[in-house]
Amino acid sequence: MKVFIVLATLAVSAFAQTPCDNIRTRSQWGSRSTSLTWMPTQPPTGFAVHHTAGARCTTQAACDTQMRNIQNFHINSNGWADIGYNFCVGDPGQIYEGRGYGRQGAHAPGFNQRALGHCFFGDHSSVNPTAAALSNTQAFINCARDRGFLSAGHWVSTHRGDRQSNTACPGQALQNQVATWPRFVAQP
Numbered sequence: 001m002k003v004f005i006v007l008a009t010l011a012v013s014a015f016a017q018t019p020c021d022n023i024r025t026r027s028q029w030g031s032r033s034t035s036l037t038w039m040p041t042q043p044p045t046g047f048a049v050h051h052t053a054g055a056r057c058t059t060q061a062a063c064d065t066q067m068r069n070i071q072n073f074h075i076n077s078n079g080w081a082d083i084g085y086n087f088c089v090g091d092p093g094q095i096y097e098g099r100g101y102g103r104q105g106a107h108a109p110g111f112n113q114r115a116l117g118h119c120f121f122g123d124h125s126s127v128n129p130t131a132a133a134l135s136n137t138q139a140f141i142n143c144a145r146d147r148g149f150l151s152a153g154h155w156v157s158t159h160r161g162d163r164q165s166n167t168a169c170p171g172q173a174l175q176n177q178v179a180t181w182p183r184f185v186a187q188p
C-alpha cells in the first residue's frame with residue numbers, strides 16, 4: 001500500500017507541472033461574488049499583459065490581499081462588474097484567477113472581447129518582475145492554449161498594443177520582456 005501511495009504521488013506530481021494546475025482560485029484568495037459575461041468568441045485569440053503600477057507582493061498572503069484590494073477598487077471606484085483582469089501574478093509566480101478563462105474583462109477596450117488580460121503586480125517601468133513571475137506566465141500561456149482556453153494561433157501583446165488605449169502600461173521594463181516572447185505582436 002505504501003508503494004502504491006508513493007507511486008500515485010509521483011504520478012500526480014508528474015502531471016501537475018504547469019501553472020494551469022496550480023491557479024490560486026477566486027475562493028482561495030477571497031473574491032467577492034460577481035456576475036460575469038462570456039467573451040463573444042471562444043476561445044479568445046490573444047493574451048495581453050499589464051502591470052498594476054501599484055504595490056508588489058512577495059508572499060501568497062500579501063498577493064491574496066492585493067487581489068481583494070484591486071477587486072474592491074475596480075468595483076467600488078471604477079464601477080466595473082469585477083476585477084478588470086482575467087488573471088494576475090505576483091513575485092512568487094503563482095497565477096491568480098481574476099475573471100478567469102473565457103470571461104470578458106475590463107482591461108483594454110480593444111482587447112476585452114478577444115484577449116485574456118493578465119496583470120503583474122507592481123510598477124514595472126524600470127524594474128522587471130521576478131524570474132518566477134515571468135517564466136510562469138509564459139508557461140501559463142502555453143498550458144492555457146494546450147487546454148483550449150486560448151486559440152491555437154493566438155497572439156501575445158501588452159496594453160500598449162491596444163490602439164484604443166493611450167498608456168505606458170505595462171511599463172518599459174516589462175514591455176521589453178514581453179517583446180521577446182513567442183507570438184508577440186506589437187499591435188494585434
Ligand SMILES: [Zn+2]
Pocket residue numbers: 049050051107159167169170
Ligand atoms: Zn494595462
